[in-house]
Amino acid sequence: MKEIINRNNLARAVMVISFYFAVMLLMNTGIIDSYIFLNIVSIGINIILAVSLNLITGFTGQFSLGHAAFMSIGAYASGILTAKLGMPFIVGILGAALTAALAGLLIGIPTLRLKGDYLAIATLGFGEIVRIIGLNWKYGGGAMGLNDIPRFTTWTWLFGIIVLTLVVISNFITSYNGRAVISIREDEIASTSMGVNTSYYKVLVFSLGALFAGVAGSLYANYFYFIKPDSFGFMKSIDILVIVVMGGLGSIRGSVISAIALSLVSLSLQGIPELRMVIYAVILFVMMVYKPQRLMGKLKIMVRKEA
Amino acid sequence: MELLNVSKLSKDFGGVKAVQDIDITIQENEITGIIGPNGAGKTTFFNLLTGLYAPSSGEITYHLRKDVRTRQLKPRKMSRYGVARTFQNIRLFKEMSVFDNVLIGNHCNMTYGVIPSVLRLPSYFSGEREASEKVTELLRIFNLLDKKEEKARNLSYGDQRKVEIARALAANPRVLLLDEPAAGMNPNETNELTRLIRWVKDEFKLTVILIEHDMSLVMKLCDKIFVFDYGHLIAEGSPESIQNNERVIKAYLGGDYVAQAE
Numbered sequence: 001m002k003e004i005i006n007r008n009n010l011a012r013a014v015m016v017i018s019f020y021f022a023v024m025l026l027m028n029t030g031i032i033d034s035y036i037f038l039n040i041v042s043i044g045i046n047i048i049l050a051v052s053l054n055l056i057t058g059f060t061g062q063f064s065l066g067h068a069a070f071m072s073i074g075a076y077a078s079g080i081l082t083a084k085l086g087m088p089f090i091v092g093i094l095g096a097a098l099t100a101a102l103a104g105l106l107i108g109i110p111t112l113r114l115k116g117d118y119l120a121i122a123t124l125g126f127g128e129i130v131r132i133i134g135l136n137w138k139y140g141g142g143a144m145g146l147n148d149i150p151r152f153t154t155w156t157w158l159f160g161i162i163v164l165t166l167v168v169i170s171n172f173i174t175s176y177n178g179r180a181v182i183s184i185r186e187d188e189i190a191s192t193s194m195g196v197n198t199s200y201y202k203v204l205v206f207s208l209g210a211l212f213a214g215v216a217g218s219l220y221a222n223y224f225y226f227i228k229p230d231s232f233g234f235m236k237s238i239d240i241l242v243i244v245v246m247g248g249l250g251s252i253r254g255s256v257i258s259a260i261a262l263s264l265v266s267l268s269l270q271g272i273p274e275l276r277m278v279i280y281a282v283i284l285f286v287m288m289v290y291k292p293q294r295l296m297g298k299l300k301i302m303v304r305k306e307a
Numbered sequence: 308m309e310l311l312n313v314s315k316l317s318k319d320f321g322g323v324k325a326v327q328d329i330d331i332t333i334q335e336n337e338i339t340g341i342i343g344p345n346g347a348g349k350t351t352f353f354n355l356l357t358g359l360y361a362p363s364s365g366e367i368t369y370h371l372r373k374d375v376r377t378r379q380l381k382p383r384k385m386s387r388y389g390v391a392r393t394f395q396n397i398r399l400f401k402e403m404s405v406f407d408n409v410l411i412g413n414h415c416n417m418t419y420g421v422i423p424s425v426l427r428l429p430s431y432f433s434g435e436r437e438a439s440e441k442v443t444e445l446l447r448i449f450n451l452l453d454k455k456e457e458k459a460r461n462l463s464y465g466d467q468r469k470v471e472i473a474r475a476l477a478a479n480p481r482v483l484l485l486d487e488p489a490a491g492m493n494p495n496e497t498n499e500l501t502r503l504i505r506w507v508k509d510e511f512k513l514t515v516i517l518i519e520h521d522m523s524l525v526m527k528l529c530d531k532i533f534v535f536d537y538g539h540l541i542a543e544g545s546p547e548s549i550q551n552n553e554r555v556i557k558a559y560l561g562g563d564y565v566a567q568a569e
Contacts, residue, residue, distance in 0.1 A: 171424060171426075171427060172421070172424060176410070176411075176414060176434070176435075178424075179407055180411065180414055182403060183411045183414075186400035186401060187398045187400055189359070189382075190398035190400065192383045193385065193391075193394075194411050195383055195414050195415030196414050197383055204421070
């Protein structure tokens, strides 16, 4: 126990809890209105998506373009459980996590041998398959989407799940499992020769990443009332990838900062809708050229300082 | 005692017969050298021994805690059997620190599992503490302790070689396969490495098999030498007998030179 309770962790815990109550207070006093909160929800969902994709692409080096599909699966699972079957939110979240993780397992196993561009194309194909199935799925509403999903996502749920995602993924990364995963990215043959079961870890990482994307999907579905297959298309996957790359592959903190920063940029440009995407693209471009090490640099793992 | 038995081992890649009909027996606690001109099949032989390639025909048997046969040779299981290796073209995890590189060598001895690492159970902390103590000790032996936070790719070539050996040792192997450990080292570094390999072998009670082109290292270090040429085993014996073996000289210098000398 004494390893967990030290000054660093206590300071972090105090910060996290006070941030939670600060936002809670601002919401109750009305300073954070429903419009601001809507943006907070999308930032939060983006954080979960980016951090979980970073686990797959940044740390393990498995280039995935299908992350939105896992989100979609989670959103539909939770939407159906809560709207059609009238289950409580926790069941929706768990159902979303489970189905998305299972999907991660299903896509992880056959693509084990694929690398780089090939894996990217396979996961892209997977994303399209999920979208097309969604469009033709009568029970799920087809192209019309799924309506009247109860709004369960509150600040408490959102914040709790963001913290959970960050804790689970960073704890995973700063353990021998995390080192194994990073070694796969660095040199798969050497990694195998050190006794790392690369197949196991790749599939594990795919389903763990998918699990959190699924949970993000359930937060999304249960906040915006309405989901349709097209909301989780190829462009959504690219959006998440952009956040991850900009924050730094292999940097959890980078993903969080970049998710917030990019959302704020896109928000502040809402006044000029014609130029919005242009300016957004230019910012990304300049960022990539002049700060190629991204926001937070690469690989900030310091296991031994905690151990 | 016999530790490794290779019989009638062949490997071909399409029409290229990289290794042909090799019969070798390696004794425990010896340093065995494998030499030969470039393209003789030495690295292919290593890759066969570590399960990276499946042989086209022939048998490989390790006599370790239990006997390990050809079919059981899988790269990721080798470290658990007690066989560790380094690579000819250094294969370090370049973006990771020296410390983390060696820690991964210890991967096969880590037992606490995924759930305890996520929940930070006591087994996580004790496992990590043990591992990092062991790695610190290894880095001290290799004189790399002050560079432990450096990224592996920023090290000099000689140091990278040392990190690779340290990483292999972290698995607690009984057999250590070194693929050209002295490549790219200057004479001083080679001398230091020669002493280090001998010391490590005695300290950890290892059986060492090494491929090397640097003859001073091979002759000083090895108890027995096998010479490969065009996939065939052309000579075996003590360093002295190899130095005077006509076929070996021919393989290295070419037949004409020998003829001229005569």
